[in-house]
Amino acid sequence: MADAKSPPLLSVQELHAHYGRSHILHGVSFHVSSNEVISLLGRNGSGRSTTLKAIMGLVPPTDGSIRLRQHELAGLRPYSICRHGIGYVPEEREIFANLTVEENLRMGMQPAVNGASVWTIEQMFDYFPRLKERRNTKGASLSGGEQQMLTICRALLGNPLLMLIDEPTEGLAPKIVAAVGEAIADIHRQGVAVILVEQKLAIALKVSSRVCVMGHGRIVFEGSPEALGASPQVLAEWLAV
Template structure:
């Protein structure tokens, strides 16, 4: 992101704890309008905790979480959602006893000013399998179908920014490709994306910018080419 560009989402000096364990140590992270930022790092580096803290599911110990300049740090998750941030959790958390169609309708809400509008018809265009199973109880869907459903339900909230945590975990290659195409189209239509993705090839393919996390802080920011040219960062923070 250009240093002069006003960020849409601005996380500044964010600290968070689980009990006595200090997990986030001053995270600084910005997402510009119409940008896909991939947040990468080893397991336990703090990526998912960063997402949950932005979303209000983990209370920040200190720091700022600004959306278009409004500080949301410490707000309740429903207020953060209504402000324009959507969240696709790693656990998916669909409503198992509701149909696909009912799950999608649960996600619908009016867009905040400046956010693109999404429709259920668009969701079915992205993932035709969901249209085929629209009257099926969501609990009987495959893991890949549940992931599709969770992404679509979050988009129907008409957000400015969507946080997506490990969307391709355990999915077949064909569905991984569909998810990647969906993320690219979010950006084209004006939704900013903060993505946690363990598969580095996918994270780099969809990202305009990459942030590397290590030990609860951001240790590198740059575009995908800059990251892959930095052998020291890749070796120290990403290599298995």
């Protein structure tokens, strides 16, 4: 569990982002402590994926600050942000179709930054035995669930301090959803912080220590999963549940 007194691992302050002339993020502020899982919740189009992309430098922030430990990330290129210790699992599963499962995993391997857990391919196969069975299969032949497992494992092999995971369970069979939820819980237990964007509220509430609800490109609620559960107005207005 995160120590409330420890300085945050990631601190996002007054973050703004645009797509062309569309102003999408309107001053997003939140923090993540090391060894904390937070969920970004919200309706479709509320700005959750854009927040992750802005942290990753894939959408350049137009204002505000993104600090990882003592480093300012706003304005850096994605590969540089990755090397500071952030792993990213995009909504679209981006695997190499012509490489095997094992080759895809090797592509993700990076030296660990100071203080990060070090992961092995064997550990990935322990989480998802299906990937071990498919280790010599080309990416193009994998099912959606297998591709999702592979994307998560490849990001983890970069030995990040913080993982950004965008809708990992979308379109997956219930059994795979449970395995992905378990893997995220274990990644957390091993000391990696996680920002999770998840449509399935039950999973988000189960694995998160804190939740932030987004609406119209802002954070409209922040609190514990229990506090969210006890806020019918937030659930109704911003999550439509």
